[in-house]
Each structure stands twice: as C-alpha cells, then as structure tokens.
Amino acid sequence: MKTSGKVFLWIVSIIIAVGIGFAIPGFAQQQKKQSQTTIPTFYLHGYSGTANSTNGMISYATKNSNAHKVFTATVDKNGKVTLKGDWSKDVSRPIVQVVFQDNRNNNFKVTQSWFKNVLTAVNKKHSFKQFNAVAHSMGNLTLMYYELYNGPNKKLPQLQKQINIAGHFDGILGRDDKANENTIQANGEPKILNSYYKDQLNRRNNFPKDQVDILNIYGNLNDGSNSDGDVTNVSSQSLRYLLRGRFKNYEEFRVFGPKAQHSQLHENEQVDKQISNFLW
Numbered sequence: 001m002k003t004s005g006k007v008f009l010w011i012v013s014i015i016i017a018v019g020i021g022f023a024i025p026g027f028a029q030q031q032k033k034q035s036q037t038t039i040p041t042f043y044l045h046g047y048s049g050t051a052n053s054t055n056g057m058i059s060y061a062t063k064n065s066n067a068h069k070v071f072t073a074t075v076d077k078n079g080k081v082t083l084k085g086d087w088s089k090d091v092s093r094p095i096v097q098v099v100f101q102d103n104r105n106n107n108f109k110v111t112q113s114w115f116k117n118v119l120t121a122v123n124k125k126h127s128f129k130q131f132n133a134v135a136h137s138m139g140n141l142t143l144m145y146y147e148l149y150n151g152p153n154k155k156l157p158q159l160q161k162q163i164n165i166a167g168h169f170d171g172i173l174g175r176d177d178k179a180n181e182n183t184i185q186a187n188g189e190p191k192i193l194n195s196y197y198k199d200q201l202n203r204r205n206n207f208p209k210d211q212v213d214i215l216n217i218y219g220n221l222n223d224g225s226n227s228d229g230d231v232t233n234v235s236s237q238s239l240r241y242l243l244r245g246r247f248k249n250y251e252e253f254r255v256f257g258p259k260a261q262h263s264q265l266h267e268n269e270q271v272d273k274q275i276s277n278f279l280w
Contacts, residue, residue, distance in 0.1 A: 046137025060272035140167035219260030
C-alpha cells in the first residue's frame with residue numbers, strides 16, 4: 001500500500017475511535033467531570049469562631065485563585081440553616097462559609113449533624129455530588145465526625161479534599177494534654193490516646209476509603225512546647241494514624257514561629273497559599 005493510503009486509513013481510524021468514544025454512555029460525563037472546577041469548598045471555623053475566622057482565607061482564595069464565595073451558611077442553635085448569597089451557573093471554584101451561632105458547642109455528634117444540614121441546604125439550591133472542606137481547630141472534629149457518621153452514605157455529597165488546620169484529634173493543652181507529654185510511636189500511633197481519639201478509632205472504618213486527599217496543617221511556636229500554644233504537634237499529627245489505610249493521599253505542612261500560633265494560622269499567608277495550591 002502506498003504511504004498516502006496508509007496515512008488516510010490512520011486518519012480515518014482516529015476519527016472512528018473518537019466517534020465511538022463519545023457514543024459510549026458516560027464518556028462525555030467523565031470528560032466533563034475531569035475538567036470541572038465547580039466542586040464547592042466549605043470553610044468551618046473553630047471554637048468561639050465567627051465569619052472573621054475564615055474571612056482572611058476566603059479573601060485570599062478569591063483574590064489569588066479565582067474562587068468565589070457563593071453562600072454564607074449560618075446555623076442557629078437548633079441546627080436550622082439560613083443561606084445568604086447566590087450560586088450562579090457560571091461561577092468558578094465556589095466557596096461556602098459556614099458559621100455556627102452556638103460556636104462553643106463541642107458535642108461533635110450535634111455539630112456534625114449541623115454540618116450535614118448545611119450540605120443538604122446548599123444541595124437543594126445548587127446540586128453537587130462532591131465537596132471539599134477547610135476546617136480550623138474545633139471545625140476539624142465537626143468535619144471528622146460528619147465523615148465517621150455519614151461516610152458510608154453514598155446518597156450524600158462525597159468528600160474529595162479536606163484541609164485540617166490546627167486539628168486537636170488527640171487532646172488540647174490545658175485540658176487533656178500537656179506539652180511534650182505525648183509522642184508518636186514507631187508504628188505511627190500516639191502513645192497516649194484520649195477519649196475522643198479512641199472514639200474516632202472505633203469509627204474509622206466509616207471514613208471513605210481511597211477517596212479523600214488530606215492536607216494536615218499545624219503550627220510550632222518554636223518555644224520548646226512543640227505546639228501552636230493550644231494544640232501539640234503530636235495531637236495534630238495523630239490524624240495520619242487515625243486514618244491510615246483509609247485516605248487516598250496524605251500530606252503535612254508545619255508552620256514555625258509567632259504566626260504559627262493557634263488562632264494566627266488562619267491569618268497566615270503561608271497557610272493561604274498551601275490551601276489554594278492543594279485545592280486548585
């Protein structure tokens with residue numbers, strides 16, 4: 001066969017293959033899924049937190065990562081959700097800011113149900129199947145317990161990426177932890193396990209397997225405490241052992257110095273950059 005004939009057949013084969021690909025059910029949807037940038041990211045504040053706790057991180061994402069806050073979801077003490085804002089069809093990288101009015105409630109079985117109410121309320125306004133989450137301090141356990149209670153429920157939106165900031169998964173200084181008292185053992189397990197951590201371990205198999213990418217951010221003041229002033233690095237790092245064999249990918253980022261203080265972590269540009277790079 002002449003060279004020109006071979007080239008012609010090669011071109012025809014490519015055209016047929018592409019046509020068949022698009023004719024296969026779900027192919028177009030798969031291509032769309034791979035390129036979509038409309039998975040919402042929910043920002044959760046910590047103990048005594050308000051909108052101010054996440055305003056800085058959201059502002060950075062808006063200015064530097066082409067993200068857009070579509071809703072502020074305010075949750076009252078009874079779990080009722082009020083949404084303020086609008087999620088238009090053409091928005092890119094939507095953000096939902098979550099604000100709990102009862103912001104000192106540390107019953108995570110309750111707060112996880114509030115977060116579930118937020119997801120449900122937003123989903124009624126604008127349907128989505130996956131979501132990301134950025135949590136600071138107590139918000140980490142709200143998010144964790146949401147997954148430990150609802151992870152197996154595939155009818156709910158599925159968590160894709162989670163960013164934990166200053167997470168106290170295994171204790172808080174001055175309550176059930178002391179500086180430099182706990183350690184991470186050779187197998188990754190913390191030497192001392194508090195009651196919350198034990199409870200999370202008992203429920204860990206409910207966390208979605210091989211689905212979630214995790215970025216764990218924590219601070220070290222460089223003052224000898226190996227903590228951010230409220231949470232030890234061991235308490236934060238205990239997340240890796242807790243979810244071993246469950247997460248899809250796991251990364252850690254440690255911040256040093258004065259701006260690594262517990263409440264300063266959500267005002268730290270290093271943290272802002274890590275969040276944006278990880279999400280988008």
